[in-house]
Amino acid sequence: MIETRALDVLSVPIAQGRLHAPADLRNDLPASSLRSVAAIDGSASILDKAGRVSGRAPVSPDRKGNVRAAMLFNSFVFLLAFLPAALVLHAAAERYRPQTRLPLLVGLSFVFYAWWDWRFLPLLLVSIGVNWLVARALPRDGTGWLFPAALAGNLAVLGIFKYLGFLTDLADLIPGFDLPRIDLALPLGISFFTFHHIMYLTDLRAGRAPAFGLTRYALYIAFFPQVLAGPLVRWSEIMHQFEERPYARPDAAERIGRGLMLLTVGLAKKVFLGDPLSVYVNPVFQAAAAGKAVSMAEAWQATLGFTFQIYFDFSGYTDMALGLALLFGIVLPQNFDVPYRATSLRDFWRRWHMTLSRFLRDYLYIVFGGNRRGLAVQVGALFATMTLGGLWHGAGLTFVAWGAAHGLGLGAGVLWRRAGGWMPHLLGWALTAGFVILTWVLFRATSFEAALTIYKGLFGLAPTGSGFKWRTIAIAAAVAMIGPTAWAAVHRLPPNRWLAAAFALLFVVVLLKIGDDANYEFIYFQF
Numbered sequence: 001m002i003e004t005r006a007l008d009v010l011s012v013p014i015a016q017g018r019l020h021a022p023a024d025l026r027n028d029l030p031a032s033s034l035r036s037v038a039a040i041d042g043s044a045s046i047l048d049k050a051g052r053v054s055g056r057a058p059v060s061p062d063r064k065g066n067v068r069a070a071m072l073f074n075s076f077v078f079l080l081a082f083l084p085a086a087l088v089l090h091a092a093a094e095r096y097r098p099q100t101r102l103p104l105l106v107g108l109s110f111v112f113y114a115w116w117d118w119r120f121l122p123l124l125l126v127s128i129g130v131n132w133l134v135a136r137a138l139p140r141d142g143t144g145w146l147f148p149a150a151l152a153g154n155l156a157v158l159g160i161f162k163y164l165g166f167l168t169d170l171a172d173l174i175p176g177f178d179l180p181r182i183d184l185a186l187p188l189g190i191s192f193f194t195f196h197h198i199m200y201l202t203d204l205r206a207g208r209a210p211a212f213g214l215t216r217y218a219l220y221i222a223f224f225p226q227v228l229a230g231p232l233v234r235w236s237e238i239m240h241q242f243e244e245r246p247y248a249r250p251d252a253a254e255r256i257g258r259g260l261m262l263l264t265v266g267l268a269k270k271v272f273l274g275d276p277l278s279v280y281v282n283p284v285f286q287a288a289a290a291g292k293a294v295s296m297a298e299a300w301q302a303t304l305g306f307t308f309q310i311y312f313d314f315s316g317y318t319d320m321a322l323g324l325a326l327l328f329g330i331v332l333p334q335n336f337d338v339p340y341r342a343t344s345l346r347d348f349w350r351r352w353h354m355t356l357s358r359f360l361r362d363y364l365y366i367v368f369g370g371n372r373r374g375l376a377v378q379v380g381a382l383f384a385t386m387t388l389g390g391l392w393h394g395a396g397l398t399f400v401a402w403g404a405a406h407g408l409g410l411g412a413g414v415l416w417r418r419a420g421g422w423m424p425h426l427l428g429w430a431l432t433a434g435f436v437i438l439t440w441v442l443f444r445a446t447s448f449e450a451a452l453t454i455y456k457g458l459f460g461l462a463p464t465g466s467g468f469k470w471r472t473i474a475i476a477a478a479v480a481m482i483g484p485t486a487w488a489a490v491h492r493l494p495p496n497r498w499l500a501a502a503f504a505l506l507f508v509v510v511l512l513k514i515g516d517d518a519n520y521e522f523i524y525f526q527f
Helices: 031-040 044-050 076-096 098-114 118-140 146-172 190-205 214-222 235-243 252-289 296-327 345-351 354-365 375-393 397-418 425-444 448-458 470-482 486-492 497-515
Strands: 059-061 067-069
Touching: 076 098, 076 296, 076 497, 098 118, 098 214, 118 146, 118 190, 118 214, 146 190, 190 214, 190 235, 190 354, 214 235, 252 296, 252 448, 252 470, 252 486, 252 497, 296 425, 296 448, 296 470, 296 486, 345 354, 345 397, 345 425, 354 375, 375 397, 397 425, 397 448, 425 448
Parallel strands: none
Antiparallel strands: 059 067
């Protein structure tokens, strides 16, 4: 049986490109120092995925080795300091100096982003400035090279920070190559704000988007509720909202109330459903990464636990982001619609990370040919799109395999429908759920070897084991399957003082839980 204590994730073999501290140093370091080593090595997207031993926020050291955590939505510094101050300043600006409201929001967003590591703020600033200048020049570009150059530049910056170490590892597999591994700290949110740049420039080039001033464009990219982990918002969904005076609306008070409710629900999902599952998930996947056998009970416990952990973690973050945006008068698009009730894989991707699915459809799948050029092109476009979607999630072959598996599954669904296939909803749900659950192993595992260890346990090729912790997983499954989305629930509830009191009490309970050392990072921050 695997002990539930934290395992040393730094012991993963160097051949997998995940060794970030000498073994003799690891043995002498306390847990807090291990977190610092992880940050210094710049391995957030890999090391965090390998175990999240501490469950802490992404950290970044200064030149003296001092470490500062990112300002998480579920942290005291955000909930009790930054957010109240931001709301007061925003309300004062709208009332007394309306023309300063947008610059203030931009400044607050930069402070929020720089809290993790101010040295990455210039990257965000330059990214905004250069892309805005490109957008201004694009309508007058007579050469045709400006847009592809801007697209390549954005992808190159993302590639350098996110994939350079991964690419050097792959190059080392070629005989005669012996490149040093280059690990760079992954700037928080770079995958998301890069996609925002690409969406806007693509639509501008196609004549679907107008040019905007620098302040509005900067706020579109850096708006703090969405900058770190989405949702991915189209310019057409948000730019016009920046010009409105949110607190002058007749429904302003109701919007603020519903925003606070969404924030509270998201916090509760994260703290009471997502985070507790980590104790069933992390030790098992860490053991698999270390080459230890995993029993059948442990494998199913960890796989089902991660299935619901990632849902409540990410959907909880999205609920918080939507609620926070409402507090400032901005409506962001929904990102989840009870995905584990999907009856097909296509249905799943219409419900899971909906804004990413929309991006992949509109800016990759259609570009690759979509469904306009025959069945073979459509299936190939699905496979290529989802494989790249998997790579976007992280620099690792397991991510690529996860995306490719979903591409194959979606392609198989197309072939089934073209052949006139049909199945009962219950069977469709069971097959979809089984496929999604099994492929989450690839998403969570640190290597194919670790994934194979988990699969052996799942399919009974390891000792049966005992002690399956089913209660927490069963509760999480029931909430994920039966309950409505937080957005739907909050907007169906009629506002009244008893409801306000109930949510205020829930918020206090969440704060007490956060104070009980439950400040876990969000899984999608690594992407």
